[in-house]
Amino acid sequence: xxxxxxxxxxxxxxxxxxxxxxxxxxxxxxxIEDALVTGDKILSLGGTSLDAVEAAVKYMEDxxxxxxxxxxxxxHDGKHEMxxxxxxxxxxxxxxxxxxxxxRNPIQLARAVMEKSEHVFLANSGAVAFAKEQNIPIEPDExxxxxxxxxxxxxxxNTDQIVLDHTPVSVIEGKKFGTVGAVALDQNGNIAAxxxxxxxxNKRWGRIGDSPIVGAGTYANNKTCGIxxxxxxxxxxxxxxxxxxxxxxxxxxxxxxxxxxxxxxxxLVKMGGEGGLIAIDFNGNIEMPFNSEGMYRGMKKSNTPLxxxxxxx
Amino acid sequence: xxxxxxxxxxxxxxxxxxxxxxxxxxxxxxxIEDALVTGDKILSLGGTSLDAVEAAVKYMEDxxxxxxxxxxxxxHDGKHEMxxxxxxxxxxxxxxxxxxxxxRNPIQLARAVMEKSEHVFLANSGAVAFAKEQNIPIEPDExxxxxxxxxxxxxxxNTDQIVLDHTPVSVIEGKKFGTVGAVALDQNGNIAAxxxxxxxxNKRWGRIGDSPIVGAGTYANNKTCGIxxxxxxxxxxxxxxxxxxxxxxxxxxxxxxxxxxxxxxxxLVKMGGEGGLIAIDFNGNIEMPFNSEGMYRGMKKSNTPLxxxxxxx
Numbered sequence: 096x097x098x099x100x101x102x103x104x105x106x107x108x109x110x111x112x113x114x115x116x117x118x119x120x121x122x123x124x125x126x127i128e129d130a131l132v133t134g135d136k137i138l139s140l141g142g143t144s145l146d147a148v149e150a151a152v153k154y155m156e157d158x159x160x161x162x163x164x165x166x167x168x169x170x171h172d173g174k175h176e177m178x179x180x181x182x183x184x185x186x187x188x189x190x191x192x193x194x195x196x197x198x199r200n201p202i203q204l205a206r207a208v209m210e211k212s213e214h215v216f217l218a219n220s221g222a223v224a225f226a227k228e229q230n231i232p233i234e235p236d237e238x239x240x241x242x243x244x245x246x247x248x249x250x251x252x253n254t255d256q257i258v259l260d261h262t263p264v265s266v267i268e269g270k271k272f273g274t275v276g277a278v279a280l281d282q283n284g285n286i287a288a289x290x291x292x293x294x295x296x297n298k299r300w301g302r303i304g305d306s307p308i309v310g311a312g313t314y315a316n317n318k319t320c321g322i323x324x325x326x327x328x329x330x331x332x333x334x335x336x337x338x339x340x341x342x343x344x345x346x347x348x349x350x351x352x353x354x355x356x357x358x359x360x361x362x363l364v365k366m367g368g369e370g371g372l373i374a375i376d377f378n379g380n381i382e383m384p385f386n387s388e389g390m391y392r393g394m395k396k397s398n399t400p401l402x403x404x405x406x407x408x
Numbered sequence: 409x410x411x412x413x414x415x416x417x418x419x420x421x422x423x424x425x426x427x428x429x430x431x432x433x434x435x436x437x438x439x440i441e442d443a444l445v446t447g448d449k450i451l452s453l454g455g456t457s458l459d460a461v462e463a464a465v466k467y468m469e470d471x472x473x474x475x476x477x478x479x480x481x482x483x484h485d486g487k488h489e490m491x492x493x494x495x496x497x498x499x500x501x502x503x504x505x506x507x508x509x510x511x512r513n514p515i516q517l518a519r520a521v522m523e524k525s526e527h528v529f530l531a532n533s534g535a536v537a538f539a540k541e542q543n544i545p546i547e548p549d550e551x552x553x554x555x556x557x558x559x560x561x562x563x564x565x566n567t568d569q570i571v572l573d574h575t576p577v578s579v580i581e582g583k584k585f586g587t588v589g590a591v592a593l594d595q596n597g598n599i600a601a602x603x604x605x606x607x608x609x610n611k612r613w614g615r616i617g618d619s620p621i622v623g624a625g626t627y628a629n630n631k632t633c634g635i636x637x638x639x640x641x642x643x644x645x646x647x648x649x650x651x652x653x654x655x656x657x658x659x660x661x662x663x664x665x666x667x668x669x670x671x672x673x674x675x676l677v678k679m680g681g682e683g684g685l686i687a688i689d690f691n692g693n694i695e696m697p698f699n700s701e702g703m704y705r706g707m708k709k710s711n712t713p714l715x716x717x718x719x720x721x
Contacts, residue, residue, distance in 0.1 A: 187646045194531055214615045215642045218507055219532045221614025301534025302527045310623045310648035329528045333500045335623035335651045342655035366500070
């Protein structure tokens with residue numbers, strides 16, 4: 096039986112211990128742990144990495160503290176527009192959605208796009224129409240209302256700022272790139288990756304970030320690795336971050352760690368691209384590099400205990 | 409003074425000489441030539457590759473025979489939804505739009521996203537709102553009406569097929585992936601790439617193809633190459649085609665020709681991904697590989713005469 100493993104993230108950014116309350120810290124750590132346990136249980140029982148990453152991301156989408164699903168930030172129009180992507184490293188199939196409203200679990204819709212449509216990427220009202228055909232759960236606007244996000248939105252709108260999940264009205268959060276994601280390797284050696292996000296507070300113009308873009312924010316390939324990113328999406332798109340790591344492994348024979356370090360700590364830093372990612376390779380090695388102050392993250396390998404952290408070393 | 413060069417394409421697919429009239433063939437060849445001459449003039453005068461690819465693509469967007477801009481196919485709802493992307497190999501900046509209606513020249517809007525917004529990728533009505541702020545020309549629905557596309561749409565809708573620019577009511581076109589694109593190297597050694605498409609006839613659900621996705625349908629990097637793809641977009645997204653070619657050059661030291669051949673004739677063929685691409689490298693080498701029956705294509709290097717073709721060899 097091969098090693099299996101899972102890693103999850105809940106966003107990266109300026110997350111300072113000095114600005115966090117013990118309760119808030121515990122809430123985040125508990126949520127990361129629960130997402131990991133949810134995915135690990137599937138893997139331990141011989142389930143697929145695809146099921147594990149979907150379940151872990153779904154858990155985080157349902158948890159209001161993360162900027163994805165229920166906890167998604169408000170757009171400029173006071174709505175919630177969500178993006179997500181899931182990819183199967185076994186056959187390189189993928190499903191992406193962007194700009195969808197009222198979908199309870201965007202990652203579930205992304206998986207339906209992958210498995211039930213002939214397309215890879217569906218957007219906006221068209222994607223929601225597809226969701227309805229597929230009986231994907233829809234929720235009213237109220238479901239996505241959280242006071243914290245609304246306060247962020249009002250503050251951002253008043254100053255006409257487009258902010259990346261920044262919390263100007265609160266001391267407990269700094270600049271934070273709100274996204275959730277999971278990567279996993281199952282007992283059959285199959286890798287999967289999933290990413291889901293509510294985007295940026297006060298965003299306009301139907302902005303799409305890196306999360307739903309295969310190769311940018313999300314990628315999985317059994318030959319190399321599975322990647323889910325979180326950060327300043329525009330830079331991650333331009334640097335094709337997730338596929339870059341895969342190519343550095345496949346074409347330049349770098350290890351997962353070497354590839355991750357080079358892209359996150361060198362290339363992205365030079366461009367000015369703040370953020371991080373989680374990565375798992377075909378041997379079950381896991382890396383969780385970031386160049387920001389912190390990243391909500393955790394991992395569970397079949398042969399090691401749970402590891403969960405928020406800050407730098 | 410360094411070599412400069414430009415290549416353009418007007419889509420790939422089942423384009424059979426036996427099914428083409430001499431007049432139609434001439435119309436396509438003339439349009440390819442005019443697009444090339446438009447771009448080449450800019451490059452010869454010392455202009456930027458960015459200006460050259462934008463001008464060449466704009467020319468093809470205005471020409472009703474290509475599935476982009478004015479000649480875009482009809483969606484399921486009888487509308488025209490267009491996607492485009494432009495990328496600057498000098499600094500890896502990029503601009504993408506998806507699902508935009510009534511924009512005369514989508515490539516012009518993509519460039520405005522790149523240069524005038526803080527984002528890379530805007531979609532749907534949000535992207536059109538941005539276009540209006542930027543005074544990008546808007547046209548009424550009638551501008552995008554062409555009888556040929558309407559006949560395709562009615563035929564597709566009657567059979568409930570989603571077709572990739574297929575023309576079931578006409579003998580002159582077979583399965584054709586309608587996209588236009590240009591890549592160029594200017595006298596300063598800067599590479600640019602641009603792609604624009606009207607997508608698939610009778611498309612639904614806000615489907616986004618590879619054209620607007622940095623790394624999939626479009627990519628440019630002065631260190632390696634500029635790429636614009638045309639084909640079955642879902643496969644090009646999953647294979648991250650454009651960035652793959654760049655990575656094979658950068659990380660595996662393949663030549664442009666070796667990288668293009670491997671991806672188009674080997675990887676894509678194995679996946680079932682029909683189509684082709686145009687590519688230019690930092691030395692001005694140009695490749696235009698495709699694995700379909702034909703591809704409307706042409707190139708002009710500073711030191712060679714015009715080359716224009718539609719069919720294989």
